[in-house]
Amino acid sequence: MTRPDIRSQTEREIQRQFEVWREPSYRVRQLLHWLYAGRAASWDEMTNLPKSLRQRLGETYTLAWPELARRQGARDTTQKFLWRLADGALIESVLIPASPALYGEPSDRHTLCVSTQVGCAYGCKFCASGLDGWKRHLRVEEIVNQVLAVERLEGGGGRTINNLVIMGMGEPLANYENLLPALRILNAPWGGKLGARKITVSTSGLAPQIRRLADEPQQFRLAVSLHGATDQTRGRIMPINKKYPLGELTAACEYYQEKKGRMITLEYILIAGVNDGLDQAPPLARLAHRLRARVNLIPCNKVEGLPWERPSEAAQEAFLAALERQKVAATLRREKGGEIDAACGQLRLKTERMFQRL
Ligand code: SF4
Numbered sequence: 001m002t003r004p005d006i007r008s009q010t011e012r013e014i015q016r017q018f019e020v021w022r023e024p025s026y027r028v029r030q031l032l033h034w035l036y037a038g039r040a041a042s043w044d045e046m047t048n049l050p051k052s053l054r055q056r057l058g059e060t061y062t063l064a065w066p067e068l069a070r071r072q073g074a075r076d077t078t079q080k081f082l083w084r085l086a087d088g089a090l091i092e093s094v095l096i097p098a099s100p101a102l103y104g105e106p107s108d109r110h111t112l113c114v115s116t117q118v119g120c121a122y123g124c125k126f127c128a129s130g131l132d133g134w135k136r137h138l139r140v141e142e143i144v145n146q147v148l149a150v151e152r153l154e155g156g157g158g159r160t161i162n163n164l165v166i167m168g169m170g171e172p173l174a175n176y177e178n179l180l181p182a183l184r185i186l187n188a189p190w191g192g193k194l195g196a197r198k199i200t201v202s203t204s205g206l207a208p209q210i211r212r213l214a215d216e217p218q219q220f221r222l223a224v225s226l227h228g229a230t231d232q233t234r235g236r237i238m239p240i241n242k243k244y245p246l247g248e249l250t251a252a253c254e255y256y257q258e259k260k261g262r263m264i265t266l267e268y269i270l271i272a273g274v275n276d277g278l279d280q281a282p283p284l285a286r287l288a289h290r291l292r293a294r295v296n297l298i299p300c301n302k303v304e305g306l307p308w309e310r311p312s313e314a315a316q317e318a319f320l321a322a323l324e325r326q327k328v329a330a331t332l333r334r335e336k337g338g339e340i341d342a343a344c345g346q347l348r349l350k351t352e353r354m355f356q357r358l
Contacts, residue, residue: 117170
């Protein structure tokens with residue numbers, strides 16, 4: 001029988017196991033402290049747990065920890081972490097220092113973007129993650145550990161990450177069964193202690209799972225990768241639009257908004273000559289008003305192997321101004337990670353291809 005990973009277990013599950021072992025309840029608190037505040041990477045680090053208990057834990061559970069394969073970027077800029085998992089799979093997390101334009105927060109705040117799958121099956125035409133197809137879902141602990149491993153590397157024992165966006169490699173809501181337990185652990189007072197409103201789940205538009213997420217008790221934020229305000233334009237770059245066209249997607253988002261309030265952001269990657277035409281601004285504004293959503297405009301990055309171009313700055317500003325004229329709360333993001341391959345999937349792809357060439 002395969003052992004579960006300790007960081008896939010809830011406090012209640014660990015308590016039950018400790019009761020069976022006749023361990024006092026304070027040992028549960030000590031263990032949880034090592035797992036989350038202490039970000040322990042091995043049982044041996046848990047020095048105030050008796051050796052016999054550590055051994056028993058090691059026989060019952062795994063304690064996975066990702067290996068840092070590569071790191072790009074400087075401490076005060078966007079940093080990209082490439083992790084090698086136990087089976088050799090590579091995944092990425094990106095740490096982005098906050099800019100007031102983006103979040104209205106002081107600059108000591110950091111946002112971490114984490115992955116949920118190895119590769120991606122959704123094949124959005126502008127994205128490097130899907131270029132080599134889908135490999136597997138990440139397990140609960142593999143999602144949780146990205147947060148803990150970055151905080152451990154950034155050091156200090158304090159809190160580095162104030163915002164979490166589930167927007168890295170993979171379609172998060174396609175891995176719902178592992179994502180939600182991971183988010184509950186990261187949100188729990190005994191676990192990651194991250195407020196639900198500080199956690200944004202991104203999706204390319206899986207309408208049924210958006211409704212399911214709306215029915216969860218936690219107030220997670222939702223970011224919808226729209227990238228086109230009409231079925232024709234969106235369908236050109238997002239194959240998912242065939243399965244869940246805008247009408248269906250919008251109805252699911254409306255359901256989310258009714259349940260959660262003002263929690264939706266519409267992500268819109270601006271691609272020259274594809275979706276940056278001003279004809280897209282009025283339907284985008286209508287959608288934003290209907291969903292009471294803000295719009296994040298993201299000029300696209302050049303991705304090796306893909307033909308898309310970033311619009312000129314004038315075209316970006318014109319699109320923003322067209323939305324603002326229609327009273328949409330919109331921001332234009334200067335992609336901070338452009339120079340270090342921060343578009344999702346790029347670093348993994350480059351490294352994998354490099355390894356293939358060796
Ligand atoms: S944008 Fe997201 S959903 Fe689309 S291919 Fe990339 S990782 Fe997958």
